Amino acid sequence: MNKALSFYEEKILKYKANIEKLNYIISKLSILRLLIVGVAIILSYYFYKRENIISLIMSLILLFIIFIIIAYYHNIKINEKKEYEVYININRKGISRIKGEFKENEDKGEEFLKDEHPFVSDLDIFGRNSLFQMINSTKTKFGRSKLFKMLTLESIPTRDEILKKQDAIKELGSKVEWRQSLEVKSTLKKSGTKDIDELLKWAKSKNEIKPLFKIIPYLFIVITVMSVVLVILNVLPISYLILMFMINYLVVKILTKDLIPIIKLFDKHKKDIEAYTNLLMLIDNENFESIFLKDLKLKLKNNSKSCVKEMKELKKLVDWLGDSSSNAYYLLLNITILSDIFILRNLEEWRKINGDKLKKWLDIMGEFEALSSISNLSFDFENWSYAKIVDEDIVEAVDIGHPMLGERAVVNSFTLTSNEKVALITGSNMSGKSTFLRTIGLNLLLSYIGAPSCSKSFTCGIFSIYTCMRTKDNLEESISSFYAEILRIKILIEAAKKGEKVFFLLDEIFKGTNSKDRHEGAKVLINQLVNNKALGLVSTHDLELCDLEKTKIWLKNYNFQEYYEKNNIKFDYKLRIGKSKTQNAVHLMKLAGIDFSDN
Structure with a gap:
């Protein structure tokens, strides 16, 4: 097991x-x-x-x-x-x-879906039955944001960066109980992934502490203490002490007129601050061996000063603020030692020292959350392999499968080198062509973020991934599915012309036009991409396109097949060399009720 x-x-x-x-x-x-x-x-x-x-x-x-x-x-x-x-x-x-049964996980990351992104929509990175839905264990806004950036390859990593990430993912994968603690602490205390920009705005803004704040509290405390002593000694009547308390209360209200919005701000984000403090404490208390995680943790310290200690101080101040609006004993403190003034002053001092660092701390916390999410794959799938990253233009996989299919995944071996730049994949409907394209694209992405790939072994160079697989009408922009496809192809060609190392995944290109134009357009496009040093896979029903293999040494044909049992169509989803020799469209039409005998 x-x-x-x-x-x-x-x-x-x-x-x-x-x-x-x-x-x-x-x-x-x-x-x-x-x-x-x-x-x-x-x-x-x-x-x-x-x-x-x-x-x-x-x-x-x-x-x-x-x-x-x-x-x-x-x-x-x-x-x-x-x-x-x-x-x-x-x-x-x-x-x-x-088991590949994660479709019911509530957080699908649908807000991150972007049709204009080079591969997000086509490779099922976000949305229902997506990679995000499968691995995400982040519970804070910062964790989700970091995971989004990682899964969309905001920047193409170097080989050294990928190898460091691999070590980090391996280490976090083995720290399963620590990762679960990270998730539990943020789940129990976190009030959601709501926007906390107002808290960060408060942290970044600067207000000088007024001189009155430094002098008046102590002056009135001395007067109050003297008044209490004199009342006890019967020198002054108790009514004087009551009057003194009333004056103190008035002074507090005048000097802390800006405190009410601050109380509301921190009351709204009290659970967030507690959650962030707990998460940073877990990170601070854990020892890491990998260079990447060590360096990341080191960023939480400033001149040997721990951010955890500073966050605890902020939490204490926030707790005091909560008490100020609800507890009777706090009112007594307020009219005797003018506690609100001290809290406001201490908040300003905290902000002066740490305000510009808060965002950095939370971003690093979020990065640990995102890495922990990716590390779920490392722990869950012990038979998956970490990619060997090379400087060559190559994609070589042994027993590679779709990462999100779980136990249902059918594995295939596949090689694409600088000599064989394009794999042309043919096959009947539902035979597995599109799934195989996504299999290669997803495993490339996993490799680039340091995660293990769903394979026995995987070797690849570093490419920019571009896809054209799902195109749809946009009625608001008056764009047909065919024109949407043209726009995606345009982005792909421009990237290749600019010198990007492009890896493309094209599924049934130019399907919105007639067969002659489709064939000619596909042939010219493939030639143009190869001339611009791109590599990739193209799936098609156009069997004539397979003839390119006769004249283009850099193209190789592959196919998927179907078979029949008792007149029922079956698929084995195994990749074979050569062009397809089977078709199932007529059989499927018959299943739909179309009677060919009438003709």
């Missing part, structure tokens, strides 16, 4: 057993809390009837303390249960990845 599958199943059983134990404890604690309330009511009635007020008060205080302790312990157990439930969900998602 797959090692990862065993791990996930064992963890699920373990966490379910822990939840059963916790359910027992939680139910007993709930009953105990009710009993304490009942005892408090009975004792209150008993001592009240006997006019024993002291015993009534003492018993209520004692029971209240016991109730608070039990309630605190009760909440701890409830939170433990929630944590185990998240762990179970994470491990279930791992099983669904391995």
